[in-house]
Amino acid sequence: MSGTATTSRFALALRGSLLARLSLGTLAFLYLAAILAGWIAPYGYDDESRAHSWAPPSQLRWIQGRPCVHPVSFSFDESARRVYVEDTSRAIPVRLFVNGRLFGLDSLEAISPQDGSSARLYLLGADARGRDLLSRLLYGGRISLSIGVVGVSISTFIALVVGGLAGFFGGWVDRSLMRVCEIFMLIPSFYLLMLLRATLPLDWDSRVVYLSIVLILSLIGWAGLARVIRGLVQSLRSADYIVAARALGVHPLVVLRRHALPQTFGFLAIQATLSIPGYIIAESGLSLLGLGIQDPQTSWGNLLQESMSIAEIHLHPWSLIPGLALFLAVLSYNLAGDALRDALDPRGGR
Amino acid sequence: MTEPLLAVRDLSIRFGDTEVVDRLSLTIRRGETLGLVGESGCGKSVSSLSLLGLLHGARVTGSIRLDGQELTNLSPQGWRRVRGGKIAMVFQDPMTALNPLLTVGRHLEEVLETHKGLRGREAQKFAADWLEKVGIPDPVRRLEAYPHELSGGMRQRVLIAMALAGEPDLLVADEPTTALDVTIQAQILDLLANLRRELSMSMLFVTHDLGVVERVADRLAVLYAGRLVEEGPVGEVLVRPRHPYTEGLLASVPGFRARTGRLRSIPGQVPSPSEWPSGCRFHPRCDRAGDICRTTRPDLPPDGRPACHFPLEAGS
Numbered sequence: 275m276s277g278t279a280t281t282s283r284f285a286l287a288l289r290g291s292l293l294a295r296l297s298l299g300t301l302a303f304l305y306l307a308a309i310l311a312g313w314i315a316p317y318g319y320d321d322e323s324r325a326h327s328w329a330p331p332s333q334l335r336w337i338q339g340r341p342c343v344h345p346v347s348f349s350f351d352e353s354a355r356r357v358y359v360e361d362t363s364r365a366i367p368v369r370l371f372v373n374g375r376l377f378g379l380d381s382l383e384a385i386s387p388q389d390g391s392s393a394r395l396y397l398l399g400a401d402a403r404g405r406d407l408l409s410r411l412l413y414g415g416r417i418s419l420s421i422g423v424v425g426v427s428i429s430t431f432i433a434l435v436v437g438g439l440a441g442f443f444g445g446w447v448d449r450s451l452m453r454v455c456e457i458f459m460l461i462p463s464f465y466l467l468m469l470l471r472a473t474l475p476l477d478w479d480s481r482v483v484y485l486s487i488v489l490i491l492s493l494i495g496w497a498g499l500a501r502v503i504r505g506l507v508q509s510l511r512s513a514d515y516i517v518a519a520r521a522l523g524v525h526p527l528v529v530l531r532r533h534a535l536p537q538t539f540g541f542l543a544i545q546a547t548l549s550i551p552g553y554i555i556a557e558s559g560l561s562l563l564g565l566g567i568q569d570p571q572t573s574w575g576n577l578l579q580e581s582m583s584i585a586e587i588h589l590h591p592w593s594l595i596p597g598l599a600l601f602l603a604v605l606s607y608n609l610a611g612d613a614l615r616d617a618l619d620p621r622g623g624r
Numbered sequence: 625m626t627e628p629l630l631a632v633r634d635l636s637i638r639f640g641d642t643e644v645v646d647r648l649s650l651t652i653r654r655g656e657t658l659g660l661v662g663e664s665g666c667g668k669s670v671s672s673l674s675l676l677g678l679l680h681g682a683r684v685t686g687s688i689r690l691d692g693q694e695l696t697n698l699s700p701q702g703w704r705r706v707r708g709g710k711i712a713m714v715f716q717d718p719m720t721a722l723n724p725l726l727t728v729g730r731h732l733e734e735v736l737e738t739h740k741g742l743r744g745r746e747a748q749k750f751a752a753d754w755l756e757k758v759g760i761p762d763p764v765r766r767l768e769a770y771p772h773e774l775s776g777g778m779r780q781r782v783l784i785a786m787a788l789a790g791e792p793d794l795l796v797a798d799e800p801t802t803a804l805d806v807t808i809q810a811q812i813l814d815l816l817a818n819l820r821r822e823l824s825m826s827m828l829f830v831t832h833d834l835g836v837v838e839r840v841a842d843r844l845a846v847l848y849a850g851r852l853v854e855e856g857p858v859g860e861v862l863v864r865p866r867h868p869y870t871e872g873l874l875a876s877v878p879g880f881r882a883r884t885g886r887l888r889s890i891p892g893q894v895p896s897p898s899e900w901p902s903g904c905r906f907h908p909r910c911d912r913a914g915d916i917c918r919t920t921r922p923d924l925p926p927d928g929r930p931a932c933h934f935p936l937e938a939g940s
Contacts, residue, residue: 514720515724521712524735
């Protein structure tokens with residue numbers, strides 16, 4: 275199928291399905307927010323304020339025609355938990371393009387003239403160390419949303435090489451490569467994931483941790499895909515244009531790369547879209563268990579660490595919001611993958 | 625020059641326990657076109673693929689000599705130099721023999737890159753030249769075309785250009801006109817014949833169509849059930865067939881020999897390779913068969929007589 279025909283079919287499928295448009299829109303929104311996190315987020319991901327531990331979401335007030343927040347102060351209740359009270363005598367306006375960010379409180383205006391304490395803007399509430407959840411969510415999206423794309427790219431590449439060679443050359447190449455695949459498929463993936471991660475030191479630099487998680491995830495993810503690619507290439511091997519290319523003396527590896535593998539790309543696009551959620555969830559799972567991204571670095575998984583007990587959820591329900599973001603991203607990928615499949619493979623029928 | 629370009633001697637091809645081609649011997653001289661004729665399943669295509677070493681999982685024995693060089697024991701690298709460079713092939717179905725994702729130009733450049741070491745602008749120029757030689761109008765613009773934008777005849781011309789771009793000594797054409805309309809068939813046949821003359825190549829023309837073979841071939845080899853049964857100059861074999869199979873084949877083509885009366889058909893059908901009969905493989909369908917045909921394989925003598933115990937008399 276030619277590129278233009280595919281594109282127009284995809285456009286057609288988009289027009290036909292509200293869900294497809296919504297899911298692609300959501301994904302675009304999430305990725306844009308993550309990419310621009312450094313500018314959209316009102317605070318840095320590790321900008322903490324101990325005076326605002328577990329501060330609830332700030333109430334926006336409309337005062338003198340602009341949105342404002344009141345500073346909060348706390349007292350302790352009978353079970354020694356902080357209770358936050360708004361100080362309505364002061365109102366600090368939320369300004370656009372302030373402190374080099376999209377919006378936030380002007381750092382000078384936020385300081386109280388009486389005691390020198392600083393008011394903070396928490397649109398989604400704060401965590402135990404008084405860090406802004408919205409900001410951490412945006413920065414965490416960078417990790418959680420990119421890990422799927424990077425991981426799928428790596429595992430697709432491995433699968434293309436292994437599956438392509440096995441399917442194209444057959445014989446002992448095929449047999450030995452497929453046995454390796456089966457070994458990887460044999461082990462329940464999440465346990466393999468934890469095992470591999472546990473063998474690596476936990477106190478690495480966050481970038482190294484990120485990289486090692488991606489590599490581990492793609493090391494687990496390639497096997498199933500490689501088997502499917504092997505099957506596709508095997509059926510292509512006797513296609514006339516493959517035999518024709520070989521009959522013209524083209525090197526087998528060139529035939530594989532130029533003539534056989536590109537035929538699988540339509541399938542790969544669908545497969546990649548549908549398997550990205552698995553990577554996002556796997557990373558979240560690792561981080562949730564403390565094996566992934568470490569505090570103060572943030573990902574949606576380790577943000578959810580704070581809502582692991584029902585008591586915590588009861589006291590500060592906003593800590594569940596990262597789960598909502600995770601849910602949205604995973605759902606959108608699945609719906610977008612379905613739309614892509616409908617567009618690329620009209621035989622599938624719906 | 626006395627030595628033939630291609631000399632195939634005792635070529636046998638087996639898939640597992642089944643022998644698909646049995647001791648086939650052929651020669652093609654320089655500048656000659658040999659027609660290889662037979663029904664479906666008689667081993668024509670397998671034989672032609674074996675000339676390029678393209679049979680997967682088959683055991684090929686015997687000798688294939690091209691220009692004095694033995695091909696059967698070539699290394700993979702050696703085969704790649706032969707394929708497209710010395711022996712090139714035109715395939716049967718132009719609708720499927722081109723990669724749908726690549727442009728016509730890319731297909732041709734691939735051959736020029738492999739065998740002539742040409743790249744980029746230079747390869748493009750040669751590719752356009754070849755398209756012009758196979759009679760494609762507006763060749764420079766056609767380089768950008770994808771296979772689905774071309775008609776069947778155009779695609780077959782592209783495939784011919786691809787086969788010729790490596791300037792091979794021998795062109796193997798495996799039923800190159802079967803998938804085409806009759807009017808286009810004639811054009812492609814003339815094109816092949818003209819290009820063969822211009823480039824002074826030899827050609828092995830594989831077909832089941834006797835009308836086509838009469839038009840292009842100098843000599844004719846008739847294959848039945850994996851064995852060569854008759855060989856000779858095209859005019860002679862078609863006018864005075866001496867093997868009962870060739871005779872029956874000709875009698876079953878309208879307007880060929882049976883200009884009057886009913887068309888004859890050969891009783892029965894070609895047996896499958898796993899159940900080929902003993903002795904002469906044609907004997908169950910032959911009305912001249914005697915006891916010796918059931919037990920003894922007839923040889924193909926080198927003097928132009930057929931592989932038959934009871935050949936038809938010359939001129940009968």
